[in-house]
Every structure is written in structure tokens, then in C-alpha cells.
Amino acid sequence: MSTAELTLDLPDEQATDALGSRLSQVILASLKNKQINELETGAGAAIYLRGDLGAGKTALVRALLRAAGVTGRIKSPSYALLESYKVSSLYFYHIDFYRFNDSSEWQDAGFRELFRPDAVVLIEWPEKADGQLPAPDLLIDLSYKDGGRAARIEAQTKRGVAWLTTLSEM
Ligand SMILES: Nc1ncnc2c1ncn2[C@@H]1O[C@H](COP(=O)(O)OP(=O)(O)OP(=O)(O)O)[C@@H](O)[C@H]1O
Ligand SMILES: [Mg+2]
Numbered sequence: 001m002s003t004a005e006l007t008l009d010l011p012d013e014q015a016t017d018a019l020g021s022r023l024s025q026v027i028l029a030s031l032k033n034k035q036i037n038e039l040e041t042g043a044g045a046a047i048y049l050r051g052d053l054g055a056g057k058t059a060l061v062r063a064l065l066r067a068a069g070v071t072g073r074i075k076s077p078s079y080a081l082l083e084s085y086k087v088s089s090l091y092f093y094h095i096d097f098y099r100f101n102d103s104s105e106w107q108d109a110g111f112r113e114l115f116r117p118d119a120v121v122l123i124e125w126p127e128k129a130d131g132q133l134p135a136p137d138l139l140i141d142l143s144y145k146d147g148g149r150a151a152r153i154e155a156q157t158k159r160g161v162a163w164l165t166t167l168s169e170m
Pocket of ligand 1: 010011012013014015016051052053054055056057058059060076078096098124147148149
């Protein structure tokens with residue numbers, strides 16, 4: 001059965017790490033699978049993360065990147081706006097739009113060029129660049145819950161639905 005939405009309890013940091021690791025596995029498997037890729041029109045994989053300050057957006061991305069094979073320091077992009085990683089032939093772009101307020105900034109910085117088929121774009125605070133971003137494969141909403149966190153994951157592309165279905169069966 002296909003899944004377009006999934007809600008998960010993340011009672012502690014280990015649960016956030018585990019979700020990041022599962023997401024990484026699903027994405028890497030999918031990007032190696034041409035048939036699923038060809039459903040889309042060559043756009044890069046994109047995951048957007050929403051949630052209050054400290055909700056765990058960076059923590060989740062960090063877990064995903066670690067599981068994908070990033071070995072060095074993984075900084076929050078809150079100051080630099082963008083942190084880039086390359087693992088074998090795949091690029092990961094981690095973006096934080098919290099301090100972003102000028103829309104021309106987006107055009108000038110050429111962020112659109114990051115959405116390539118060999119790239120995974122991970123964006124915190126996507127609402128700050130509202131209307132200028134393509135729809136993500138997955139939109140993840142993190143919230144505080146009982147001392148831990150909850151994640152609501154919504155698929156917004158066909159590929160996203162396939163990922164979420166796999167994720168829900170793991
Ligand atoms: N499931 C969880 N339960 C409890 N604490 C968690 C959980 N997941 C992550 N944390 C902790 O919550 C904090 C999340 O901080 P993080 O920097 O990831 O937030 P953020 O959403 O990126 O915030 P910002 O909007 O400032 O970028 C970290 O201290 C992390 O250890
Ligand atoms: Mg953050």
C-alpha cells in the first residue's frame with residue numbers, strides 16, 4: 001500500500017538518529033534505482049524540515065548524513081547558509097534559511113543549481129524561502145512531545161510516496 005503521510009514518536013535522541021539512518025538507507029537505495037528516478041524529471045532529491053528552534057532538524061540531518069557515510073564534522077548551516085558534502089558520486093547540500101530574508105539573495109546565490117539528479121538537498125526553515133523552492137519529496141515536521149519529539153512526514157512527489165512506503169515497512 002502506498003503511504004503519503006507517516007507520524008512517528010521520537011522519544012529520545014537515539015530515535016532521531018535511527019530515523020535519520022532509515023531515511024538515508026531509503027534515499028541511497030532509491031538513487032541507485034533508475035526506474036524510480038525516472039518517474040521524476042531529473043530533479044534532485046529534496047527533503048525539507050520544519051519545526052521550532054531546537055526541534056531537531058539539524059540533529060535529524062546530521063544522523064542522515066552520518067549514515068550516508070559523511071565522516072568529518074557536520075556543522076549546522078545556520079551561519080554559512082549552506083554546507084556541502086560528497087559521498088562517492090552523490091552530493092548532499094544542507095541548507096538553513098532561518099536568517100534568509102531577501103529573495104534576491106536566493107537568485108544570486110544560485111541555489112537552484114543545487115537541485116540536480118545526483119544531489120540530495122536538505123533544507124531547514126524552507127518557509128523562509130516560500131514560493132521559491134520546488135516541492136520536496138518529503139516534508140518533515142518536527143515538534144516537541146513529552147520531553148522528546150514527534151515527526152510528521154509527508155510525501156509530496158511520487159518518489160516521496162515510494163520512500164515513505166518503504167520507510168513505513170522498515
Ligand atoms: N527525539 C529527541 N528527543 C529529545 N531530544 C532530542 C531528540 N532529537 C534531538 N534532540 C535534541 O534536541 C536538540 C535539537 O537541536 P537541533 O539543533 O537539531 O534543532 P533545530 O531544529 O535544527 O533548531 P534550529 O531551528 O535552531 O536550527 C539537540 O540538542 C538534540 O540533541
Ligand atoms: Mg538547525
